[in-house]
Amino acid sequence: MPGSTAGRAELAQVYRRFGEVDAVGTSPLYERVAVALSESDEALRAIEAAPARKRHPTVILAALHDLALAGRAPALAGAYAAADGDAAAGAAIDTLLHMTDSVLAIAVRRKTQTFETGRCGVLYPAITEAAHRVSADAVGLIDVGRSAGLNLHVDRVGITYSNGQTLGDPSSAVQLSSSVVGDRPLPTRAMPEVVARIGVDLDPVDVTDADDTRWLRACLWPDQPERAARLDAEMALAATAPPQLLRGNAVEVLPDAVARVPADALPIVTTTWALSRFPVESRLRFLHRLDDAAAGRPVAWVSLEGVGVAPSIPTLGDRRASGHSIIGLAVFDRSTARTEAVGRCWSRGRLLAWLAAA
Numbered sequence: 001m002p003g004s005t006a007g008r009a010e011l012a013q014v015y016r017r018f019g020e021v022d023a024v025g026t027s028p029l030y031e032r033v034a035v036a037l038s039e040s041d042e043a044l045r046a047i048e049a050a051p052a053r054k055r056h057p058t059v060i061l062a063a064l065h066d067l068a069l070a071g072r073a074p075a076l077a078g079a080y081a082a083a084d085g086d087a088a089a090g091a092a093i094d095t096l097l098h099m100t101d102s103v104l105a106i107a108v109r110r111k112t113q114t115f116e117t118g119r120c121g122v123l124y125p126a127i128t129e130a131a132h133r134v135s136a137d138a139v140g141l142i143d144v145g146r147s148a149g150l151n152l153h154v155d156r157v158g159i160t161y162s163n164g165q166t167l168g169d170p171s172s173a174v175q176l177s178s179s180v181v182g183d184r185p186l187p188t189r190a191m192p193e194v195v196a197r198i199g200v201d202l203d204p205v206d207v208t209d210a211d212d213t214r215w216l217r218a219c220l221w222p223d224q225p226e227r228a229a230r231l232d233a234e235m236a237l238a239a240t241a242p243p244q245l246l247r248g249n250a251v252e253v254l255p256d257a258v259a260r261v262p263a264d265a266l267p268i269v270t271t272t273w274a275l276s277r278f279p280v281e282s283r284l285r286f287l288h289r290l291d292d293a294a295a296g297r298p299v300a301w302v303s304l305e306g307v308g309v310a311p312s313i314p315t316l317g318d319r320r321a322s323g324h325s326i327i328g329l330a331v332f333d334r335s336t337a338r339t340e341a342v343g344r345c346w347s348r349g350r351l352l353a354w355l356a357a358a
């Protein structure tokens with residue numbers, strides 16, 4: 001009930017809960033700011049002017065943080081830099097009241113993003129496996145529903161696994177770690193040469209655009225300096241080989257994306273927790289598009305998606321919504337399509353179990 005007293009009380013509870021539960025132990029600044037917002041009737045009224053799905057603390061706090069990082073809310077920026085919770089609470093309320101339109105415009109324009117790179121620990125062996133299946137020595141990566149993260153730079157990071165295996169570039173400025181569950185080792189093949197990097201999204205994030213990169217920073221909480229440093233390193237790496245970005249519905253754009261991969265390279269389409277955002281019939285159309293794209297050349301698809309989300313990828317008998325995801329591998333080679341589940345992963349790729357024979 002937006003605008004009503006009951007609706008405002010509910011919104012106050014959401015902010016209080018965010019401060020007292022979600023931010024506790026992780027972000028003393030957001031703990032203090034969210035509780036202060038929950039106690040300010042004026043602040044809650046300002047937040048209520050946003051569309052319902054844009055009122056959540058993660059969105060409004062990121063929009064405020066974005067203004068601070070852009071130099072448009074200096075008192076808030078100063079309070080965050082000084083890690084002064086009381087000053088941050090006062091400055092956040094002031095900024096929200098005096099710059100309501102700006103805060104809401106950012107909240108409406110942007111989606112909160114995570115720049116998590118755990119996905120590479122799973123994508124690396126799955127992509128090399130795909131290339132191996134068709135003996136490809138060059139690949140073109142096409143990330144659909146692209147994360148702002150490093151999916152398209154998977155070949156340029158170093159990965160250390162809990163079982164002692166390492167993959168990727170040990171001298172990269174971005175080093176990741178991943179835990180392996182079970183006894184089966186990961187394939188050790190090196191990534192073939194990556195000759196194209198293409199991101200497809202309804203609203204792609206451009207790592208060479210100052211507003212886009214500031215927004216990624218704004219989505220981090222202001223008292224997470226290690227994550228900010230990691231993000232900077234990852235964006236610096238990504239910006240040295242910026243991908244081609246295609247804006248639009250993947251179902252429509254896919255043929256163009258595949259056509260951009262040189263003929264002597266294998267197009268490998270990746271989706272990481274993106275297909276759940278597609279209506280079910282679109283997921284099937286996406287699959288048919290992949291099949292169509294393979295009429296003249298082999299095409300591979302690597303998927304990290306919830307159980308049963310990626311059409312035609314086996315579920316291994318696992319229940320849907322069981323908290324883990326299936327690592328799917330599909331190879332479309334002219335008239336044949338081979339689809340299989342090569343593993344499972346948890347925590348967005350921070351843990352994985354490899355199932356296929358190495």
Ligand SMILES: C[S@@+](CC[C@H](N)C(=O)[O-])C[C@H]1O[C@@H](n2cnc3c(N)ncnc32)[C@H](O)[C@@H]1O
Pocket residue numbers: 119144145146147148200201202203248249250251271272273274277278282
């Ligand atoms: C959950 S998010 C990103 C997930 C991301 N790959 C990751 O690993 O965190 C889903 C993304 O899919 C994009 N998306 C949703 N439907 C799409 C479509 N039909 N075509 C292209 N992108 C789409 C959204 O814009 C959004 O960026």
